[in-house]
Amino acid sequence: MTGNEHISQEELALHAMQALSEGEATAVRAHLAQCALCRDEFAGLAGDTALVGLSVPQQPLPAGARDRFLERVAAEAASAQRPVMHESGGKVVAFPTRAWIPWAIAAALASVAVFLGVKNNTLNQELRDASSQISSLSVQSAQARQVLDVLTSHSAQRVLLTTNNASVEPTGRAVYLAESGSLIFQANHLKMLASDRTYELWVIPVSGNPIPAGLFRPDAAGDANVIMPPLPKGVPAKAFGVTIEKAEGASTPTAPIILAGATAAGE
Numbered sequence: 602m603t604g605n606e607h608i609s610q611e612e613l614a615l616h617a618m619q620a621l622s623e624g625e626a627t628a629v630r631a632h633l634a635q636c637a638l639c640r641d642e643f644a645g646l647a648g649d650t651a652l653v654g655l656s657v658p659q660q661p662l663p664a665g666a667r668d669r670f671l672e673r674v675a676a677e678a679a680s681a682q683r684p685v686m687h688e689s690g691g692k693v694v695a696f697p698t699r700a701w702i703p704w705a706i707a708a709a710l711a712s713v714a715v716f717l718g719v720k721n722n723t724l725n726q727e728l729r730d731a732s733s734q735i736s737s738l739s740v741q742s743a744q745a746r747q748v749l750d751v752l753t754s755h756s757a758q759r760v761l762l763t764t765n766n767a768s769v770e771p772t773g774r775a776v777y778l779a780e781s782g783s784l785i786f787q788a789n790h791l792k793m794l795a796s797d798r799t800y801e802l803w804v805i806p807v808s809g810n811p812i813p814a815g816l817f818r819p820d821a822a823g824d825a826n827v828i829m830p831p832l833p834k835g836v837p838a839k840a841f842g843v844t845i846e847k848a849e850g851a852s853t854p855t856a857p858i859i860l861a862g863a864t865a866a867g868e
């Protein structure tokens with residue numbers, strides 16, 4: 602393509618697939634900018650390919666790919682110099698193979714580009730869906746973290762409200778969701794323990810043996826938490842209990858039970 606000549610279809614096809622060198626592409630763009638005829642030609646042939654080009658991040662062709670593509674086209678064209686004869690309505694017609702072989706390749710590449718573009722758009726949509734889920738999850742997660750921070754922070758003020766201020770007896774409060782095996786336990790006014798002893802929390806199931814639900818030692822203020830210990834799911838509890846055990850804990854509770862509370866279901 603030089604001067605005022607129109608751009609060949611092959612070159613337009615290469616341009617649609619971004620297979621032209623930078624210099625050639627610049628020349629083509631310059632020509633397209635001032636030639637409605639070639640613009641129409643390009644729009645018609647590029648069609649979906651051009652749309653894909655707009656919606657997919659542009660990737661430079663690997664080095665040598667364009668040359669291999671052009672060599673392939675040239676080789677195909679050279680081997681098809683002789684017109685191929687086709688039966689058509691009883692008449693034998695010459696089909697200009699030289700003209701259509703580059704087009705077959707271009708069409709195949711355009712189909713691949715369209716397919717990749719559609720796939721890319723689908724993936725983009727999935728990515729958008731996933732990131733909106735992630736942001737909603739991260740909001741929930743941030744709230745959950747705040748709850749945990751309040752529950753577990755050493756600097757949180759823990760105040761037990763009673764009918765009179767005289768009570769300094771140890772207390773514990775368990776919140777339990779049997780279906781997910783989720784347990785949050787808070788204890789206050791616990792007595793200090795010898796260094797070789799620990800408190801141990803127990804889930805007392807409606808049926809079966811007590812399930813160990815975590816070891817804990819009170820802080821200087823006598824407060825302690827057990828947050829989400831590993832527990833089986835779907836075990837209804839009739840009660841919760843706290844015992845004092847050896848530092849490594851126990852698999853069955855040792856009497857006496859220091860703190861105990863029955864669930865409404867277990868009463």
Ligand SMILES: [Zn+2]
Binds near residue numbers: 640
């Ligand atoms: Zn033109």
